[in-house]
Amino acid sequence: MAIVELDRIHKAYENKVAVKELSLTIEPGQMFGLLGPNGAGKTSSIRMMIGITMPDSGTVKLFDKPFDRASLERVGYLPEERGLYKKMKVIEQLVFFGQLHGLSTEDAHGRATSWARRLEIDTSLDKKTEELSKGMQQKIQFIGSLLHNPDLIIMDEPFSGLDPVNAKLLEQVLLELKDDGKAVIFSTHRMDQVEKLCDSICLINHGEAVISGKVRDIKSRYERNHVIVEFDGSAEFLKSSEIEEASNFSGHAEIRLKPHGDAQRLLKEASAVATIYRFELVEPSLEEIFIRAVGGKADA
16 A cells, blocks of 8 residues: 555646656655755645645545545644744643644643653753754654654654754654654755665656656666775875866765776775775765756756
8 A cells, every 4th residue: 555646746836837747656664755956846745745735737645545634644744844832831832732633631741751752852841942952843843743653754854953963863763663664755955864764765856756766776777986085195196087076075085987987097096195094986875866967957
């Protein structure tokens, strides 16, 4: 059973096409990345997925049946634009969110307390939201989207405002939810997190799917022509005729070889002028694939 099926959904606002004939399928236990530059149509797609707006054409299915608002009881949504009540205490706010999803006060309180411990904010439950940092507020809204134990979890920029420690904590929670059979969709600009977490992606540009499929399959389509070099000494080797493009970050070089460039020759040239601690031939990252796919085509 597919959790989400979008079949050629299309949405235009006046003369601007926001989403153009977009199709995708998301299965249970899948982490799915919806990616694209600003204005690409990611949030518009999510809004149609959960009935905030309706497509001009095409169909949306949730849980293997045509969209029905009753299905939203099985959906948890963390929007990009946050909506917390700054004067309310954290625990009161979370209980209220739980009640909106049909939980009793007692059940909502118990689940909120449990999740607060899991996300390490239980000592702040009696504080007002306005007293907390942006990252702490982000975790509150994250918990609010999970209290009713949804089967589909949609996260729009979930790591915004989080430091590396708390981002890692949210990553672990999302992976646990995926392992529990939940479908998790998140939209983000953080390609490193997409690469670590997602099974499949859809890259949207100007409302259209540019690249779609399993991350492993997508990366395998590209030539293995990237080299990571960690070194001490002269960076003169970065002028090699084997190199198409190179960036040097104080002894950490990221290199893209020319088509059919010779990595072994480059290693020999590098060893002649520097001490090499790491020399690794790798696939292009999702960030590089993203840039190749939309470079020069994204809206400003």
